[in-house]
Each structure stands twice: as C-alpha cells, then as structure tokens.
Amino acid sequence: MTATATQETQGWPLGWVWNECERRSSCRVAISGEVPRPSMPRFRDPELSEEELCSLMGDFVVAAQRGDHKAQGWPDTAYGTTKIGVTVLSRIQARTVTQTRPNDGILLNACCPGWVRTDMAGPNAPKSPEEGAETPVYLALLPQGAKGPHGQLVWDKMVQEW
Ligand SMILES: NC(=O)c1ccc[n+]([C@@H]2O[C@H](COP(=O)([O-])OP(=O)(O)OC[C@H]3O[C@@H](n4cnc5c(N)ncnc54)[C@H](OP(=O)(O)O)[C@@H]3O)[C@@H](O)[C@H]2O)c1
Numbered sequence: 001m002t003a004t005a006t007q008e009t010q011g012w013p014l015g016w017v018w019n020e021c022e023r024r025s026s027c028r029v030a031i032s033g034e035v036p037r038p039s040m041p042r043f044r045d046p047e048l049s050e051e052e053l054c055s056l057m058g059d060f061v062v063a064a065q066r067g068d069h070k071a072q073g074w075p076d077t078a079y080g081t082t083k084i085g086v087t088v089l090s091r092i093q094a095r096t097v098t099q100t101r102p103n104d105g106i107l108l109n110a111c112c113p114g115w116v117r118t119d120m121a122g123p124n125a126p127k128s129p130e131e132g133a134e135t136p137v138y139l140a141l142l143p144q145g146a147k148g149p150h151g152q153l154v155w156d157k158m159v160q161e162w
Pocket residue numbers: 009032033112113114115116117118119120121125
C-alpha cells in the first residue's frame with residue numbers, strides 16, 4: 001500500500017506537468033528527483049521507454065508487498081525508489097522532447113534540492129527553504145536560447161553523474 005501510494009503521489013503531478021509542457025512553445029521544467037544512483041543498470045538504459053519504466057516500478061511494488069525487494073536489489077524505501085522513477089521519467093520525457101520538438105526551446109531536468117528544513121525533512125536539515133529553492137529556480141530561469149542542461153539530474157546547480 002505504501003509503495004503504491006508513494007508512486008501515485010509522486011508520479012501523478014508529472015502527467016499534469018507534461019500536459020502543460022505540450023501546450024507551450026518554450027518552457028523550463030524542474031522535477032524534484034534524487035541524487036543517489038540506482039543500483040539496477042536498467043534504470044540507466046538510455047533507451048528505456050516510459051512503459052518499461054512503469055513496468056519496473058510495478059515490479060518494485062510487487063516485491064515490496066512480498067517483502068523481498070531488498071533481496072532483489074531495490075532500495076529499502078518506497079520514497080527513494082519512487083524518486084529514482086521520477087528522475088528516470090524526467091530523462092525519458094526530455095528525450096521525447098528532444099526528438100519531437102527539437103526547436104521549441106524546452107529544457108526539462110530533474111533536480112535535488114538537498115536536505116531542506118521543510119515539513120518533510122524537519123528542523124535539523126542543513127539547508128534553509130531559500131537555499132533548497134536555489135537549484136529549481138536556477139533551472140526554471142535558464143535564459144532564452146540556452147541549450148542545457150536538459151535531461152539531466154542537477155544538484156547544487158551542477159549536473160550529476162548518473
Ligand atoms: N525537504 C527535503 O529535504 C527534500 C529533499 C529531496 C527532495 N525533496 C522533494 O521536494 C519536494 C517538496 O518537498 P518539501 O520538502 O517541500 O515537502 P513538504 O514541506 O512536506 O511539502 C510537501 C507538499 O506536498 C503536498 N502533498 C503531499 N501529499 C500530497 C498528495 N497526496 N497530493 C497532493 N499534494 C500532496 C503537501 O500539501 P499539503 O501542504 O496540503 O499537505 C505539501 O505542499 C518533494 O517532491 C520532496 O520529495 C525534498
């Protein structure tokens with residue numbers, strides 16, 4: 001139940017963002033992803049399709065319900081796994097944008113704000129909300145004509161090796 005609910009909560013808004021993106025001629029999209037590299041190589045397959053990603057995420061839910069997800073190499077949190085899915089989905093969507101609308105100036109990235117003092121992370125997180133907003137705002141305000149970053153995972157305004 002937790003794995004399913006987490007995936008629905010994190011994933012559902014991306015459909016809305018994607019629809020908005022489709023309606024615009026030029027836009028910047030910064031999706032909140034996660035920095036840790038996924039251990040499963042399939043997530044890093046540059047040709048992975050959205051359908052294959054959904055199937056992989058479904059595999060996690062089934063494994064989590066059975067209780068053997070760790071043995072299969074999945075992270076031990078529904079949140080962390082879902083963030084990997086969100087990050088990979090943003091890469092797939094960026095690839096689609098590159099293929100279907102190469103001249104529309106759309107830059108779509110995943111970013112990690114770091115550990116930020118919000119309701120989620122609590123008062124002991126090292127970054128203030130303002131500091132946490134720096135990378136998403138930087139991505140949202142990439143200037144007209146910028147060619148990148150695009151299809152990347154960005155943390156502290158730097159593209160991360162993934
Ligand atoms: N804080 C961190 O250290 C950190 C680190 C890495 C990534 N992130 C990511 O950054 C994003 C923002 O997190 P945050 O730290 O700002 O968290 P937050 O302060 O706990 O805020 C979460 C927001 O999500 C909304 N929300 C929760 N469940 C929802 C649902 N089922 N449907 C619709 N809205 C829902 C909440 O709405 P209500 O206020 O109405 O409840 C709230 O506005 C998240 O994607 C999080 O995973 C945060």
